[in-house]
Amino acid sequence: MTDQTQSVPQTRLSATRLAGVLAFLVAVFVLVPAFIALTGRWDFYYTLTSVALLSVAAAGVWLTFYIGRINIGQGAYALTGGYVSAILITQYGVSFWLTLPLAGIFCALVSVGIGLPILRLRGVYFAMVTLVLTEVARLTALALPVTNGAKGITSIPLPGELSILGLTIIPDFATLANPKLAFYLMAAVLMVVTYLVLWRIVNSRLGHLCRSLQQNEELSASIGVNTAMLRVLAYAISSFFGGLAGAIFVAISQSIYPSSFVVQDSVNFMLYCFLGGLGYVFGPMLGTLLLYFGWDLLSVAKQYQLLIYSGALIALMLVLPNGVLSLLDRKGGRK
Amino acid sequence: MEQILANGLYLGAQYALIALGLTLIFSLMNVLNFAHGQMYVFGGFVTYTVVAQLGLPFIVGLVASAIVLAVMGALIEKFLFRPVIRRSKRDESTMLLAAGIAFFLDALILLLFGEKQRGVPKIVNGVFNWDMRLIMPYDRILIAMLAVALIVGFILFMQYSRTGRAMRALAQDRMAAQLMGVDVDRYSMIGFALGAMLAGLVGGLLVTITGINLGMGGPTSVKAFLMIMIGGAGVISGAIAGGFILGMMESIGLTLLAAYGDVTYLVIFVTLMIFLAIRPQGLMGKPWG
Numbered sequence: 001m002t003d004q005t006q007s008v009p010q011t012r013l014s015a016t017r018l019a020g021v022l023a024f025l026v027a028v029f030v031l032v033p034a035f036i037a038l039t040g041r042w043d044f045y046y047t048l049t050s051v052a053l054l055s056v057a058a059a060g061v062w063l064t065f066y067i068g069r070i071n072i073g074q075g076a077y078a079l080t081g082g083y084v085s086a087i088l089i090t091q092y093g094v095s096f097w098l099t100l101p102l103a104g105i106f107c108a109l110v111s112v113g114i115g116l117p118i119l120r121l122r123g124v125y126f127a128m129v130t131l132v133l134t135e136v137a138r139l140t141a142l143a144l145p146v147t148n149g150a151k152g153i154t155s156i157p158l159p160g161e162l163s164i165l166g167l168t169i170i171p172d173f174a175t176l177a178n179p180k181l182a183f184y185l186m187a188a189v190l191m192v193v194t195y196l197v198l199w200r201i202v203n204s205r206l207g208h209l210c211r212s213l214q215q216n217e218e219l220s221a222s223i224g225v226n227t228a229m230l231r232v233l234a235y236a237i238s239s240f241f242g243g244l245a246g247a248i249f250v251a252i253s254q255s256i257y258p259s260s261f262v263v264q265d266s267v268n269f270m271l272y273c274f275l276g277g278l279g280y281v282f283g284p285m286l287g288t289l290l291l292y293f294g295w296d297l298l299s300v301a302k303q304y305q306l307l308i309y310s311g312a313l314i315a316l317m318l319v320l321p322n323g324v325l326s327l328l329d330r331k332g333g334r335k
Numbered sequence: 336m337e338q339i340l341a342n343g344l345y346l347g348a349q350y351a352l353i354a355l356g357l358t359l360i361f362s363l364m365n366v367l368n369f370a371h372g373q374m375y376v377f378g379g380f381v382t383y384t385v386v387a388q389l390g391l392p393f394i395v396g397l398v399a400s401a402i403v404l405a406v407m408g409a410l411i412e413k414f415l416f417r418p419v420i421r422r423s424k425r426d427e428s429t430m431l432l433a434a435g436i437a438f439f440l441d442a443l444i445l446l447l448f449g450e451k452q453r454g455v456p457k458i459v460n461g462v463f464n465w466d467m468r469l470i471m472p473y474d475r476i477l478i479a480m481l482a483v484a485l486i487v488g489f490i491l492f493m494q495y496s497r498t499g500r501a502m503r504a505l506a507q508d509r510m511a512a513q514l515m516g517v518d519v520d521r522y523s524m525i526g527f528a529l530g531a532m533l534a535g536l537v538g539g540l541l542v543t544i545t546g547i548n549l550g551m552g553g554p555t556s557v558k559a560f561l562m563i564m565i566g567g568a569g570v571i572s573g574a575i576a577g578g579f580i581l582g583m584m585e586s587i588g589l590t591l592l593a594a595y596g597d598v599t600y601l602v603i604f605v606t607l608m609i610f611l612a613i614r615p616q617g618l619m620g621k622p623w624g
Contacts, residue, residue, distance in 0.1 A: 065427075070427050114608075117611075117612030118611070118612065121611065121615045123426075124361070125564065125568065125611070125615060125616070127427075128367070128560045128564050128568075129608060131557065132557070132561065132564075132604050132607065132608070133608075135604060136604045139598070139600055139604070140601060142597065143597070143598050263553060263557060267369070267434055270430065270431075271434055271435075274427070274430070274431040278427075303445070304442075304446075306438060306442035307439070307442035309442075310438035310439035310441075310442055313438065314432065314435040314436065314439060317419055317428070317431055317432045317435060318415065318418060318419060321418075321419045321422045321423035321424075321428050322422075322423055322425075
């Protein structure tokens, strides 16, 4: 278990770390838009926006990994969040910006109710139940009248203006010349904030307690850690991220169907975390970028796309079974 | 009523056979085989190719499915799972590998067999009819019988053969089995091959009735997960029980809940989650085995 303690990022912000974060921010907010404007590949905005949002949901999955649970049910919360946002906007005329936290909070509350019984499960049992949960969400969306069944909810308006005391903070998306850029910036900001929160959680007292759960639940319970509460709390935060990502996805595609998030998506969220490396806060972000962007680039291979993609996935797993970021481990060992 | 029970038994026999393969792999290697549904589809396509395209008898197709899948399973274990299990820090890493293999098999099936729905002609004609109370085509009865025979054969094999005993020892305690001189690597490989073979056999059996298509892999895996959760993961009797219970629930649910639309599976899932909240290890599983 020493490797896990090693890989925990230091709380102290060293100069190199700060430089790295700055470089990352510059890359996301300046270099990427500049690159796209230069090359004219506007379709990259959609891909990168998806990457940013998927990595927000994957951050949630990562947090459940952090307490030692394999979560293959994030699709359920993304779907729930999406529906909450869509229904509030279309039927009650609530502003999109208000539905965003509401979708997250709704998912967190639902996950507390579901998590209390199922978080007692461990290992593959928990994994399989969460997998089933995705199916439950899809079937519920099909069966409920408020979700409009298989027809889904369509033509949802773009996010409106957000202003405080008459001061416009975010302009109406419908009036923008380039809503793609706006969506990209919104998703990127959300991603940065999410990972900041995640990083803060991991380095807080809560994070240390979560790590104790990951290593030995009985032992940490025996020294007085409230494991049941902690598990549910981590799961609720995780679901909050899922709902948030789902709600923004709905705003981008302006529609939602029961099949918007299926088992495949839930499995993908898990893969993103694995691929990036479970010992690193930024693992899921890197995993999402590599897998989703790689998949997108591979579309030139036409019918061999899935073959190459899955072959690469298997090869990567053989070479780096502990995730891409475990390359950093090796470097640390040589010192 | 008789009809519902017969349908349930028919479904249950197939389901149990799928679940057996999955639970065998899980008990031996602690691997949740995401690719199980894809292996089932692959087996179906092999039988289809042999029977419908080459014109050989059905039994040859079935044997071909079994052999192809057993070889595939053995190779997957030897060259993919074994190195990853040895080198990864967390057990769960195998899940990524299994999911990758599921994608890979999907791609392979798409390239080799195409995306069309395929089926082979009926192997026996005629319908069994008992006073209109119980109607069942003969080929379904035959397939159910074959499935039951395979299950019985599998249990006998696990119970009395040397290989079966070695695998049971491995499932119980890997370390102890190794100390007693069981060749762990060899029997893991045989176990994986056997599990894959069972999936292929079910595919071969069902291609005569429901046909087979590319999209069936994922949902089949989910169903197989359900069954081994009901019965308890890694327990052979549990997998059989889980298979028959799910078959019955589906059969009864489809009849009773037909009036409320397509909610059978929703009800099954919710029931299962409540059941697992009360008994997390399933019917016969060991707690956190």
